[in-house]
Amino acid sequence: MWNLIADVGGTNMRLAAVNVEGEILEQARYDSKGTRNLEEACADFAAHRASAPGRAVIAAAGVVRAGSVQLTNANQSFSERGIAAALQTERVKVLNDFEAAAWSLASVGEGDVTVLQGRAVFPKEPCLIIGPGTGLGVGALIWANGEPCVVPGEGGHVAIGPRTAEEVAIFEALREEWPEIGMGPGLAVEAEGILSGTGLPYFYRAVARSMELTAPLSTGAEIFQSAHARLDTAAVRAVELFAQYLAGVAGDLGLVFAAKGGVFVTGGVAAANPWIFDDAFVEAFNAGGRHTAWREELPLHLYHQPNFGLIGARNYLRAR
Structure with missing residues (x-):
């Protein structure tokens, strides 16, 4: 058999x-x-x-x-x-x-993660997994009577909007660069329109336009590499915001599922760019207003199980 x-x-x-x-x-x-x-x-x-x-x-x-x-x-x-x-x-x-x-989180082990917040312990509590790659994948694992059960969905298409005057200008440019990702009459866009290898080049061009800079880079990999080496001002800012938004969406969805079993960040972008998961990322994950203290209790991991x-x-x- x-x-x-x-x-x-x-x-x-x-x-x-x-x-x-x-x-x-x-x-x-x-x-x-x-x-x-x-x-x-x-x-x-x-x-x-x-x-x-x-x-x-x-x-x-x-x-x-x-x-x-x-x-x-x-x-x-x-x-x-x-x-x-x-x-x-x-x-x-x-x-x-x-x-x-x-489903893979039902057997996650200490060797599968880099701890960003909390500890590498995995209680039978709800878990959230999010991963930017070509798109933005999201899934959740819950436990019922000690048995695992997965809640599938399309959480990568939740809305992201501007938080500051600087970001208003960026989002105005982004909705012109890629009109299809707009959500409603305001400036909100679907998260995948920024938080993916597909979306990042559009976002980078929008950042460059808002700063009145040229945008010579064409791929997500080039943008991350230039940002890491601090060779392109617009790339540096685009990746800073990318990390903040990814952390914020992960924290929001962690609250939705009360993910006391952990929030796990994975995917091709995460694997290639572990340097973006720094103290600023954790701070953005925890920025939850009246629920900041609760977000600080959610374990947060970089999941590198290939x-x-x-x-x-x-x-x-x-x-x-």
């Missing part, structure tokens, strides 16, 4: 066979943009095993609707029904990648 788990992103499809205890028996990697789609990769992976898998759980980097998903960063779509046919099994579940990330998709799929199998 074996089950299949997979982590499917815009670059790679990682498949693994696990036994009923969740131990990995075999792994394989396929190209997300190659000649095989996921359903064909699943069939290929299972073909040399003695039997079909009992179940399959897939973590996918895209929005899941009614068991179907279109990958965000690869021209590929698939469904639970198609995977079931390819594997000749009836029990298939497709999870959004940050739904899987939240296999959270596979681990989350495995934990889902164990729980369900």
Whole structure:
């Protein structure tokens, strides 16, 4: 008896066979943009095993609707029904990648985190995970009668608005740079419009416009690198605000879920730029007005488990 788990992103499809205890028996990697789609990769992976898998759980980097998903960063779509046919099994579940990330927190350990606030202890209390990458992923893990349960959602699309006169000018420019992210008649924008590798270049250009500076940088990686080296004034300010807004959204959502089990920051941007998670980040996380003291009680961690998709799929199998 074996089950299949997979982590499917815009670059790679990682498949693994696990036994009923969740131990990995075999792994394989396929190209997300190659000649095989996921359903064909699943069939290929299972073909040399003695039997079909009992179940399959897939973590996918895209929005899941009614068991179907279109990958965000690869021209590929698939469904639970198609995977079931390819594997000749009836029990298939497709999870959004940050739904899987939240499931991975059910087995988080001290070695998976860098503590920013609190301690590396993980009680069975609500947890919040947030991660800027190509987009802004959010998920939550709660516990019911000692068992884990995940609350999926699209928390990356909550609103962010300006706090100061300086930021009013930036947000006015941002809504001109990228009108589609505007939320309502004011200046608020969806969080992902700033807090992502996709959004940061727009935000950087808006910051530069507000400062009457040129904006020669074109990618999120360039902006972070220039900010870290303090080579570009607009990049420095854009990344300072990026960190403040990310901390604020993480703190707000931590309050929503009373995340006494921890708030975990992860994703490609966090992994590549750990230097932004400094004392100023923690201060912005805790800036909660009348609830500042409560936010200060929430554990805050930088989560650097690279296999959270596979681990989350495995934990889902164990729980369900």
